[in-house]
Amino acid sequence: MIREDAIWADLIQDTPLMDLEPENVEELTRRVRAGQTEAMVQLGRYYHDSGTNAGRAVRLMERAADGRNDEAMDVLGDWAFGEREYSEAVAWYTRSAALGNVRAKVKLAQFFMGGQGIRKNRRRAKSLFTEAAQAGSVPAMERLALYYYRGDFGKEPDYKEASFWFHQLLSREAAVVAPYMAEIYATGGYGVEADRHLASTYYEMSAATGKAEDLYDFAQFLMTGTGREKEKAFRLLQQAAEKHYTPAMLALCDAYRFGDGTARDRLEFVRWAKAAALAGDETGLEYLHQAFYLYHDVDLRPYCNAAALAELKAAGNGPSLYVLGKLAYTEFGASQGLCEDDAFSYWFQAAKMGYGPAEMDLGFILSEKNPKAQAKQAFAYIRDAAEQGEVRAMYPLAVHVVC
Template sequence: AAAEALAEREGGEAARATFLELAEAGHAPAITRLAKQALLATPPDPAATERWLSRANAAGDVKAGEALGTLLFYGHAGLKQDRSRGLELLRAAAEAGRPNAALIYGSALCDGQGVAQDQEEGARWVQRAAEQGHPPALRTLGRLYRIGRGVGEDPALARRYLREAVAAGDMPAATKLAQLLAQGEGGEKDEAEALRLFRQAAEADPPDPLACCGLGELYRYGRGTPVDRVEAERWYRAAAELGMIEGKVSLAGMLIEPQDRSAADLARAEELLREPVAQGNRLGLANMAALYFVRRDMREGFRWSLKAAEAGDLQSMHNVAFMLSEGKVVPPDDRAAVRWYQRAAELGHAEAPLNLASHYFHGRGVERDLHAVARCYELALERLEPGANRDAAQSGLKDIRRRLARGER
């Protein structure tokens, strides 16, 4: 202790030499001191960091073992990534009561990173960290309950753990909780509270781009607040400036929508969509199609719609089917139209079964089949909201049932 105090008074290289001497002699506090210095060194000194953290861990410093395990698992601070060794150190630290080590170890088990996947065991370690009040662990446990990973799916429990994480100051948890509240998962829908939580996370330091996007969505569609396109654009723009692809896509969509849009608006939207479409973002591809339809370039609109449909965009699947069926934008292709209508219907599109019924009835692109027509109408009625399309499905189904009763095929 006297030598340590002397080193503190000496400072500089003299202090380092004293600490080094003490550390080499096995003095645990000196080893820990050198480990911290190596970890914070500029530029990084990976060899010294690993050496002194290893020595500190061997001397019984659990925090050093946790730090070294974390660095090795992620390959940070210049250390070569070694997930297997990192997880060994993290498990030891977790067993010694370090919550962040338990969280990383449990998450690795859930994801099968550096270790055989075991979601139930992983969830138990995350739970252990959460029980110590560790905010990121509470948030992670909430996510596991939301998606049913390693635990039974329970959105209500997800809300509970996310609320605890938010109360402990975890802003990403505020975003996750806001999503549950906005969608009514795990309890009643509360869009006003979702708005408050999204704003809290969006205005945090650093801001959460996902929260910015969520805030933009609520303002755009008037959920939990009156419609405010200015605020919606502001928050989508904030998300886009933070690099969030969804922010760029949504802001582009808002620029394309208005009837009074200008050529400059469309040019700005096209610029925003370049990165998303290069990454194959399905909504970005669909928005690019919409942009070309607005410009009255129908063939280019079809081309982008087809890309969006192939990327999994449901409305684009229906649009492509319609254009192939109508044969006005591109040459008619009933077989291809039927394939896209079928795919859209299978994935839940409300209107696709209604249009597919017409193809089955007239034998266009598929063999005429009145039983299939009836099934299509029945599916449409399950999905369509009250209105003209639903009335058409109801009327069509009655007609088909009469035909079938007469033995018509």
């Protein structure tokens, strides 16, 4: 697949330098005199690539172009592109594409997408890409797949069209295409129904490369399942983490602290947090510093959806209010309009009901916001939480007593 930093790399002709023997040059010269445009293109490329006569190279190519040789027009477009003469390149590609040159169609379409040397026209670009792809152009198929996937042809993605063109590329570029197909079927929408089985198939195809990123993506997908899927996800995370991939290390931390696909294990949680921290990951460092508290913290992932949020609000009991307060500090909570003041309010209500974890966090907030004015109240909340068996409140309470 194409990369953003190499959008033109596979389009401009990169035929090996023409290296002709003297007798071959003489033969081509004879054919040029006979008016054969193919010979003009070959000899022109030789003079250009060898650097022996750039002026003659251009004259030969232009003469071939005047003879309606579409390859010559395409090459002249490439040469103009190399000199950053984009308007001239567009002109040559336009003439070549009009004669049916597939390579020129793809390059002209790319110009219409980017607006270099020509006004942007993504509808025209899509049409040219499609014509070229239907003629078998792999670069055209790649661009159609990627641009439909990203929504570059319209206001939103078109997964139906993207999956069609990705599928055409699958036999050629399975390892690269599979992650896109996996995500399309994992999420669904934009013209495609979500299909967990197909998504799993493509994720597995991608993970077969053994790349840490692909192993991690497959694991994250399987972690949304249950039972054996989570166990498999855990094994994949181990493989990715052993390849020094820090997102996998952090995911292993979560697996060990929440018991996802494995038994809960505080020492393993700390080990992988330390590994991520030593790799320079800030979240790993935070996990390591807050290991005791995080390991005993509530798992918020099951609640990060609108339905669960509504159920929490409807329940209105201590545990539900406590989780609502925790969600206020997450990206999901922020997307639902929750803020830090909401957290305080929810925990205050839960604390009035005598819910230990809420009393503990409320005590921490009060001590951080106004340590002097709220010291007694903060201490009281933390003490009450500890007396109810909240282990995370016991350590700071002990430190407070000792000091």
